[in-house]
Amino acid sequence: MSAPVLVLASASPRRLDLLGQIGITPDLVQAADIDESRRRDESPRELALRLAIAKAEAARGVLMAEPDGRLHGREAVVLAADTVVAVGIRALGKPSDIAEARRFLDLLSGRRHRVYGGVCVIDGAGKARARVVMTQVGFKRLSLSERETYLARGEWQGKAGGYAIQGLAAALIPFIAGSYSNVVGLPLVETASLLAASGIDVFNAAGDA
Numbered sequence: 530m531s532a533p534v535l536v537l538a539s540a541s542p543r544r545l546d547l548l549g550q551i552g553i554t555p556d557l558v559q560a561a562d563i564d565e566s567r568r569r570d571e572s573p574r575e576l577a578l579r580l581a582i583a584k585a586e587a588a589r590g591v592l593m594a595e596p597d598g599r600l601h602g603r604e605a606v607v608l609a610a611d612t613v614v615a616v617g618i619r620a621l622g623k624p625s626d627i628a629e630a631r632r633f634l635d636l637l638s639g640r641r642h643r644v645y646g647g648v649c650v651i652d653g654a655g656k657a658r659a660r661v662v663m664t665q666v667g668f669k670r671l672s673l674s675e676r677e678t679y680l681a682r683g684e685w686q687g688k689a690g691g692y693a694i695q696g697l698a699a700a701l702i703p704f705i706a707g708s709y710s711n712v713v714g715l716p717l718v719e720t721a722s723l724l725a726a727s728g729i730d731v732f733n734a735a736g737d738a
């Protein structure tokens with residue numbers, strides 16, 4: 530039987546880079562367009578998990594609906610993820626503008642927060658497996674000039690919580706406990722294990738065939 534098509538259901542360049550870091554190159558990238566709003570009474574952890582699953586299902590649905598489409602009759606293994614920054618019970622998504630990014634940085638300044646990363650892999654038979662990973666991140670207390678310089682750099686755009694640990698924000702973060710790759714956008718230990726359960730083994734190329 531031919532190998533399944535590996536689909537990354539994400540528009541995030543970080544997720545593509547992180548997969549590349551563990552030797553995985555998706556055959557297809559199909560970003561999922563879903564409603565990311567939080568439901569009432571949903572915890573940040575539940576939100577990250579639900580959205581990762583919803584993204585994987587949406588992308589799979591699009592591909593399966595293409596009768597003579599990009600899968601060419603082959604099975605698809607679909608990977609999606611979602612990152613939520615949580616301060617107490619507040620869940621911070623991607624700021625919509627610089628004013629919201631400023632509010633987020635004020636919330637994060639001088640304290641620890643949690644980053645929840647949901648990851649979901651749907652295997653060739655349609656079985657979904659998902660996990661949520663939590664990383665603790667601590668920001669130093671930001672001076673006004675640090676905050677404004679950071680905002681002016683624009684790295685807040687498109688990032689949950691309004692910062693990117695892989696950029697200038699690294700100079701503002703004295704503390705992290707848990708998975709670093711989870712903060713950047715994809716928890717790699719759990720991703721490798723979900724892919725292995727779906728027949729794509731990072732540590733055994735033969736499992737890929």
Ligand SMILES: Cc1cn([C@H]2C[C@H](O)[C@@H](COP(=O)(O)OP(=O)(O)OP(=O)(O)O)O2)c(=O)[nH]c1=O
Binds near residue numbers: 713
């Ligand atoms: C906290 C943090 C988030 N991020 C990014 C990772 C994600 O791209 C983004 C979180 O938003 P998401 O909604 O999880 O993802 P996305 O919209 O960028 O991509 P897609 O839904 O198509 O997969 O924030 C960083 O790059 N660095 C960080 O330190």
